[in-house]
Amino acid sequence: xxxxxxxxxxxxxxNSLEFDENGELLTDIEEQxxxxxxxxxxxxxxxxxxxxxxxxxxxxxxxxxxxxxxxxKRLDKKTEWLRxxxxxxxxxxxxxxxxxxxxxxxxxxxSILDESVIPKSVCRYTPESWCPDKIAIKDAICCGQEIPxxxxxxxxxxxxx
Numbered sequence: 001x002x003x004x005x006x007x008x009x010x011x012x013x014x015n016s017l018e019f020d021e022n023g024e025l026l027t028d029i030e031e032q033x034x035x036x037x038x039x040x041x042x043x044x045x046x047x048x049x050x051x052x053x054x055x056x057x058x059x060x061x062x063x064x065x066x067x068x069x070x071x072x073k074r075l076d077k078k079t080e081w082l083r084x085x086x087x088x089x090x091x092x093x094x095x096x097x098x099x100x101x102x103x104x105x106x107x108x109x110x111s112i113l114d115e116s117v118i119p120k121s122v123c124r125y126t127p128e129s130w131c132p133d134k135i136a137i138k139d140a141i142c143c144g145q146e147i148p149x150x151x152x153x154x155x156x157x158x159x160x161x
Contacts, residue, residue, distance in 0.1 A: 006053075009036050010046040083158055091156050104156040110134040110141075114149035122147055 006014070013029055013036075036043060086102070095102040112118070112132055122137045123130040137150045 006046045006049050007042060010043065010050065014047075014050045087156070087158055101159075101161045103159045103161075105159050107155050107157055108138070108152050109155060110137045111151050111153045112149065113151060117149040118147060122150075 017029055090102075092104055093102075094104065110132075112134075115132060118132045118137070120130055122133055122140055124133040124136075132150065137147050138152065140147055141150070141152050
């Protein structure tokens, strides 16, 4: 994409500009630019137009990235809403046809009701403070211990194949 007219010689050199992964120039463009039989004014203005073209292309790419991110977020929200709809309306019922299978997987998770009353024996220390260790809490409850401030919740997780 070129918005500005650039001499063929300068355009050919600019097209050969390549950098490695460390940002180091791979070709000796400077020497080749100095060898061109162009007036200093033409060379400098052409390079200025190359910069303007590159900036315009970079802006277009950034805009497209922003558009794609916005589209992805919309799709994620739709997916989230549809999954919630199925969970709220058909939880536990299985459906299947030639192309799609809707099923449910049971799981158990720890729900923290009151973090302040959870014993330190089922917490882990982070640099800031103690926080509940959900794996230790789940293991303790499964072994028959009662952990104040925490309960196990049974859940159904939607599976779409």
